[in-house]
Amino acid sequence: MSTIRIDNVRKSFGGFEVVHGVSLDIADGEFVILVGPSGCGKSTLLRMIAGLESISSGNVVVDDLVINRLPPRERDIAMVFQSYALYPHMTVRRNMAFSLKLAGAPKGDIDRQVQAAAEILDLVSLLERKPAQLSGGQRQRVAMGRAIVRNPKLFLFDEPLSNLDAKLRVQMRSEIKELHQRLRTTTVYVTHDQVEAMTMADRIVVMNAGRIEQAGTPMDLYEKPASLFVAAFIGSPS
Ligand code: ADP
Ligand code: MG
Numbered sequence: 001m002s003t004i005r006i007d008n009v010r011k012s013f014g015g016f017e018v019v020h021g022v023s024l025d026i027a028d029g030e031f032v033i034l035v036g037p038s039g040c041g042k043s044t045l046l047r048m049i050a051g052l053e054s055i056s057s058g059n060v061v062v063d064d065l066v067i068n069r070l071p072p073r074e075r076d077i078a079m080v081f082q083s084y085a086l087y088p089h090m091t092v093r094r095n096m097a098f099s100l101k102l103a104g105a106p107k108g109d110i111d112r113q114v115q116a117a118a119e120i121l122d123l124v125s126l127l128e129r130k131p132a133q134l135s136g137g138q139r140q141r142v143a144m145g146r147a148i149v150r151n152p153k154l155f156l157f158d159e160p161l162s163n164l165d166a167k168l169r170v171q172m173r174s175e176i177k178e179l180h181q182r183l184r185t186t187t188v189y190v191t192h193d194q195v196e197a198m199t200m201a202d203r204i205v206v207m208n209a210g211r212i213e214q215a216g217t218p219m220d221l222y223e224k225p226a227s228l229f230v231a232a233f234i235g236s237p238s
Contacts, residue, residue: 002063002153002186003028004049009058011044019044020210021058029184031177033197035233036207042190045207046156049188050079062153073103078147079156082163086131086142092118093127096145103150117149120182121175137168141175148183157189161196169193173200194235198222206230 004026011019019041026032034042047053049060051072059066067075086095093114100110118124121141131139140160147155157176161169177200180187191197197204198218206213206221206229214226225231 001028004154004186004188005059005061006045006049007059007061009045009048009060010056011041011048011053012056017056018210019048019056022207022210022212023058024205024212024215026186026188029186031180031187031189031200031202032205033201033203034188034190034205034207035192035194035197036213037233038192040207041210042207043158046079046158046188046190049154050077050156051075052079076150076152077154077156078150078152079158080143080147080160082159082161086139086146088131091128091130092123092134092142092145095131095142096123096127096149099146099150113149113151114145117145120148120179121145136164137172140164140172144176144179148179148185152185155185155187155189157187159190159192161191161193169196176200194233198234204234206233 006022006024008021008023009019010017010021022045034045036042044053048055051070055068060068087098090098096114096117097110100113118127121144123141123145126134126138134142161172164172173196189200201218203215204218204221205215208229214221214230221230221234225234
Protein backbone atom coordinates (compact mmCIF):
# COMPACT_ATOMS: atom_id res chain seq x y z
CA MET A 1 0.00 0.00 0.00
CA SER A 2 1.77 3.17 -1.13
CA THR A 3 0.67 6.49 -2.48
CA ILE A 4 2.95 9.28 -3.69
CA ARG A 5 2.18 12.97 -3.47
CA ILE A 6 4.51 15.27 -5.38
CA ASP A 7 3.71 18.75 -4.13
CA ASN A 8 5.02 21.81 -5.98
CA VAL A 9 8.48 20.32 -6.41
CA ARG A 10 11.21 22.49 -7.92
CA LYS A 11 14.78 21.77 -8.85
CA SER A 12 17.57 24.15 -9.79
CA PHE A 13 21.08 23.34 -10.85
CA GLY A 14 23.47 26.24 -10.27
CA GLY A 15 20.66 28.81 -10.17
CA PHE A 16 19.01 27.46 -13.31
CA GLU A 17 15.58 25.93 -12.66
CA VAL A 18 14.86 22.75 -14.62
CA VAL A 19 11.74 21.49 -12.74
CA HIS A 20 9.23 24.31 -12.22
CA GLY A 21 6.82 23.39 -9.47
CA VAL A 22 5.48 19.96 -10.41
CA SER A 23 2.51 18.54 -8.51
CA LEU A 24 1.16 15.04 -9.00
CA ASP A 25 -0.75 12.51 -6.92
CA ILE A 26 -0.21 8.84 -7.60
CA ALA A 27 -2.62 6.25 -6.23
CA ASP A 28 -1.71 3.01 -4.53
CA GLY A 29 -0.89 0.37 -7.13
CA GLU A 30 -1.03 2.81 -10.02
CA PHE A 31 1.30 2.43 -13.02
CA VAL A 32 2.14 5.98 -14.11
CA ILE A 33 4.24 6.69 -17.17
CA LEU A 34 6.18 9.93 -17.51
CA VAL A 35 6.88 11.00 -21.08
CA GLY A 36 8.35 14.07 -22.69
CA PRO A 37 11.26 15.19 -24.82
CA SER A 38 14.86 14.74 -23.83
CA GLY A 39 15.94 17.28 -21.20
CA CYS A 40 12.41 18.08 -19.94
CA GLY A 41 13.18 16.91 -16.40
CA LYS A 42 11.86 13.33 -16.25
CA SER A 43 14.99 11.77 -14.78
CA THR A 44 15.49 14.67 -12.38
CA LEU A 45 11.96 14.20 -11.04
CA LEU A 46 12.49 10.47 -10.61
CA ARG A 47 15.86 11.02 -8.94
CA MET A 48 14.27 13.44 -6.48
CA ILE A 49 11.66 10.82 -5.57
CA ALA A 50 14.43 8.26 -5.08
CA GLY A 51 16.57 10.67 -3.06
CA LEU A 52 19.45 10.61 -5.55
CA GLU A 53 18.96 14.34 -6.08
CA SER A 54 18.01 16.93 -3.47
CA ILE A 55 14.78 18.92 -3.83
CA SER A 56 15.15 22.70 -4.15
CA SER A 57 11.62 23.30 -2.81
CA GLY A 58 8.35 21.46 -2.39
CA ASN A 59 7.64 18.05 -0.92
CA VAL A 60 7.64 14.40 -1.86
CA VAL A 61 5.21 12.54 0.38
CA VAL A 62 4.97 8.75 0.43
CA ASP A 63 2.14 7.30 2.50
CA ASP A 64 1.71 10.57 4.41
CA LEU A 65 5.41 10.74 5.28
CA VAL A 66 7.46 13.64 3.90
CA ILE A 67 10.57 11.91 2.58
CA ASN A 68 12.50 14.95 1.27
CA ARG A 69 15.37 14.52 3.67
CA LEU A 70 15.49 10.77 4.03
CA PRO A 71 18.61 9.18 2.53
CA PRO A 72 17.87 6.87 -0.45
CA ARG A 73 18.41 3.71 1.54
CA GLU A 74 15.73 4.62 4.06
CA ARG A 75 13.10 5.41 1.44
CA ASP A 76 12.17 1.84 0.61
CA ILE A 77 12.09 2.71 -3.10
CA ALA A 78 13.69 0.64 -5.87
CA MET A 79 14.92 2.21 -9.08
CA VAL A 80 15.79 0.46 -12.35
CA PHE A 81 17.94 2.32 -14.90
CA GLN A 82 18.60 1.77 -18.58
CA SER A 83 22.19 0.77 -17.90
CA TYR A 84 21.82 -2.36 -15.86
CA ALA A 85 24.59 -1.50 -13.41
CA LEU A 86 25.00 -5.09 -12.27
CA TYR A 87 28.20 -5.94 -10.39
CA PRO A 88 30.22 -7.80 -13.05
CA HIS A 89 32.27 -9.87 -10.59
CA MET A 90 29.23 -11.15 -8.70
CA THR A 91 26.86 -13.95 -9.62
CA VAL A 92 23.20 -13.22 -10.27
CA ARG A 93 22.44 -14.55 -6.79
CA ARG A 94 24.92 -12.19 -5.13
CA ASN A 95 23.78 -9.26 -7.27
CA MET A 96 20.24 -9.86 -6.09
CA ALA A 97 21.25 -10.43 -2.46
CA PHE A 98 23.50 -7.38 -2.25
CA SER A 99 21.05 -4.75 -1.01
CA LEU A 100 19.56 -7.16 1.53
CA LYS A 101 23.05 -7.92 2.85
CA LEU A 102 23.80 -4.20 3.13
CA ALA A 103 20.57 -3.80 5.08
CA GLY A 104 21.77 -6.51 7.47
CA ALA A 105 19.07 -9.07 6.71
CA PRO A 106 19.63 -12.56 8.18
CA LYS A 107 20.99 -15.13 5.73
CA GLY A 108 17.86 -17.29 5.82
CA ASP A 109 15.68 -14.33 4.87
CA ILE A 110 18.07 -13.31 2.09
CA ASP A 111 18.04 -16.81 0.58
CA ARG A 112 14.25 -16.97 0.73
CA GLN A 113 13.71 -13.53 -0.80
CA VAL A 114 16.23 -14.09 -3.59
CA GLN A 115 14.61 -17.43 -4.39
CA ALA A 116 11.12 -15.89 -4.46
CA ALA A 117 12.22 -13.02 -6.72
CA ALA A 118 14.11 -15.44 -8.99
CA GLU A 119 10.98 -17.56 -9.37
CA ILE A 120 8.82 -14.57 -10.25
CA LEU A 121 11.29 -13.41 -12.90
CA ASP A 122 12.25 -16.85 -14.20
CA LEU A 123 15.86 -16.49 -13.09
CA VAL A 124 16.24 -19.66 -11.00
CA SER A 125 18.42 -21.45 -13.55
CA LEU A 126 20.66 -18.41 -13.94
CA LEU A 127 21.44 -17.70 -10.28
CA GLU A 128 25.05 -18.92 -10.39
CA ARG A 129 25.98 -17.09 -13.60
CA LYS A 130 27.87 -13.84 -13.89
CA PRO A 131 26.37 -10.89 -15.82
CA ALA A 132 28.75 -11.43 -18.77
CA GLN A 133 27.16 -14.86 -19.29
CA LEU A 134 23.66 -13.40 -19.73
CA SER A 135 21.76 -11.91 -22.66
CA GLY A 136 20.60 -8.30 -22.58
CA GLY A 137 17.07 -9.30 -21.64
CA GLN A 138 18.28 -11.62 -18.89
CA ARG A 139 20.44 -8.85 -17.46
CA GLN A 140 17.51 -6.48 -17.44
CA ARG A 141 15.50 -9.15 -15.61
CA VAL A 142 18.26 -9.43 -13.00
CA ALA A 143 18.14 -5.65 -12.60
CA MET A 144 14.41 -6.00 -11.91
CA GLY A 145 15.15 -8.90 -9.57
CA ARG A 146 17.40 -6.63 -7.56
CA ALA A 147 14.56 -4.12 -7.39
CA ILE A 148 11.80 -6.49 -6.27
CA VAL A 149 13.87 -8.56 -3.86
CA ARG A 150 13.43 -5.99 -1.10
CA ASN A 151 9.69 -5.77 -1.65
CA PRO A 152 9.88 -1.96 -1.93
CA LYS A 153 7.00 0.49 -1.57
CA LEU A 154 7.64 1.99 -4.99
CA PHE A 155 9.27 1.09 -8.27
CA LEU A 156 10.89 3.78 -10.36
CA PHE A 157 11.97 2.88 -13.88
CA ASP A 158 14.09 5.27 -15.94
CA GLU A 159 13.93 4.19 -19.59
CA PRO A 160 14.68 0.60 -18.64
CA LEU A 161 14.27 -0.81 -22.13
CA SER A 162 16.02 1.76 -24.27
CA ASN A 163 19.20 -0.31 -24.61
CA LEU A 164 17.34 -3.39 -25.85
CA ASP A 165 16.52 -4.32 -29.43
CA ALA A 166 12.95 -3.92 -30.67
CA LYS A 167 11.91 -7.55 -30.26
CA LEU A 168 13.20 -7.81 -26.73
CA ARG A 169 11.61 -4.49 -25.87
CA VAL A 170 8.18 -5.83 -26.77
CA GLN A 171 8.76 -8.94 -24.67
CA MET A 172 10.05 -6.98 -21.67
CA ARG A 173 7.07 -4.62 -21.81
CA SER A 174 4.71 -7.49 -21.21
CA GLU A 175 6.98 -8.96 -18.54
CA ILE A 176 7.01 -5.67 -16.65
CA LYS A 177 3.23 -5.39 -16.94
CA GLU A 178 2.81 -8.97 -15.70
CA LEU A 179 5.09 -8.22 -12.81
CA HIS A 180 2.98 -5.21 -11.97
CA GLN A 181 -0.25 -7.17 -12.19
CA ARG A 182 1.23 -9.67 -9.81
CA LEU A 183 2.81 -7.38 -7.23
CA ARG A 184 0.64 -4.24 -7.66
CA THR A 185 3.55 -2.09 -6.52
CA THR A 186 3.00 1.62 -7.21
CA THR A 187 5.19 2.45 -10.21
CA VAL A 188 6.53 5.53 -11.98
CA TYR A 189 8.03 4.62 -15.33
CA VAL A 190 9.90 7.04 -17.59
CA THR A 191 10.08 6.47 -21.32
CA HIS A 192 10.27 8.50 -24.50
CA ASP A 193 8.54 5.71 -26.41
CA GLN A 194 4.90 6.57 -27.23
CA VAL A 195 3.94 2.95 -27.84
CA GLU A 196 5.31 1.95 -24.46
CA ALA A 197 3.33 4.76 -22.82
CA MET A 198 0.06 4.03 -24.63
CA THR A 199 0.17 0.28 -24.02
CA MET A 200 1.52 0.08 -20.47
CA ALA A 201 0.19 3.06 -18.52
CA ASP A 202 -2.79 3.39 -16.21
CA ARG A 203 -2.08 7.10 -16.54
CA ILE A 204 0.32 9.08 -18.70
CA VAL A 205 1.95 12.28 -17.50
CA VAL A 206 3.27 14.44 -20.34
CA MET A 207 6.11 16.74 -19.33
CA ASN A 208 7.56 19.61 -21.32
CA ALA A 209 10.36 21.95 -20.26
CA GLY A 210 10.11 21.19 -16.54
CA ARG A 211 6.31 21.30 -16.29
CA ILE A 212 3.42 18.88 -16.57
CA GLU A 213 1.48 19.59 -19.77
CA GLN A 214 -1.25 17.04 -19.13
CA ALA A 215 -1.97 13.94 -17.08
CA GLY A 216 -4.64 11.41 -17.98
CA THR A 217 -5.41 7.91 -19.16
CA PRO A 218 -4.01 6.95 -22.57
CA MET A 219 -7.57 7.34 -23.96
CA ASP A 220 -7.98 10.82 -22.39
CA LEU A 221 -4.77 12.04 -23.95
CA TYR A 222 -5.55 10.50 -27.30
CA GLU A 223 -9.09 11.85 -27.50
CA LYS A 224 -8.70 15.15 -25.65
CA PRO A 225 -5.12 16.36 -25.86
CA ALA A 226 -4.84 19.64 -23.91
CA SER A 227 -2.37 21.17 -26.33
CA LEU A 228 -0.78 20.71 -29.71
CA PHE A 229 2.33 19.57 -27.90
CA VAL A 230 0.45 16.68 -26.27
CA ALA A 231 -1.34 15.84 -29.52
CA ALA A 232 1.95 15.73 -31.40
CA PHE A 233 3.60 13.66 -28.69
CA ILE A 234 0.81 11.12 -28.39
CA GLY A 235 0.32 11.08 -32.14
CA SER A 236 -3.42 11.76 -31.96
CA PRO A 237 -5.32 13.11 -34.98
CA SER A 238 -6.20 16.62 -33.68
P1 ADP B 1 15.20 14.01 -19.11
O1 ADP B 1 15.38 12.84 -18.21
O2 ADP B 1 13.76 14.40 -19.30
O3 ADP B 1 15.88 13.85 -20.44
P2 ADP B 1 16.80 15.40 -17.15
O4 ADP B 1 15.97 15.34 -15.93
O5 ADP B 1 17.94 14.45 -17.24
O6 ADP B 1 15.88 15.30 -18.43
O7 ADP B 1 17.39 16.87 -17.29
C1 ADP B 1 16.60 18.04 -17.15
C2 ADP B 1 17.48 19.25 -17.30
O8 ADP B 1 18.35 19.35 -16.18
C3 ADP B 1 18.40 19.22 -18.53
O9 ADP B 1 18.50 20.50 -19.04
C4 ADP B 1 19.71 18.75 -17.95
O10 ADP B 1 20.80 19.24 -18.71
C5 ADP B 1 19.70 19.36 -16.56
N1 ADP B 1 20.46 18.57 -15.59
C6 ADP B 1 20.19 17.32 -15.20
N2 ADP B 1 21.07 16.90 -14.25
C7 ADP B 1 21.92 17.93 -14.05
C8 ADP B 1 23.06 18.15 -13.20
N3 ADP B 1 23.47 17.19 -12.36
N4 ADP B 1 23.67 19.34 -13.27
C9 ADP B 1 23.24 20.32 -14.10
N5 ADP B 1 22.19 20.19 -14.91
C10 ADP B 1 21.52 19.01 -14.90
MG1 MG C 1 16.37 11.01 -18.57
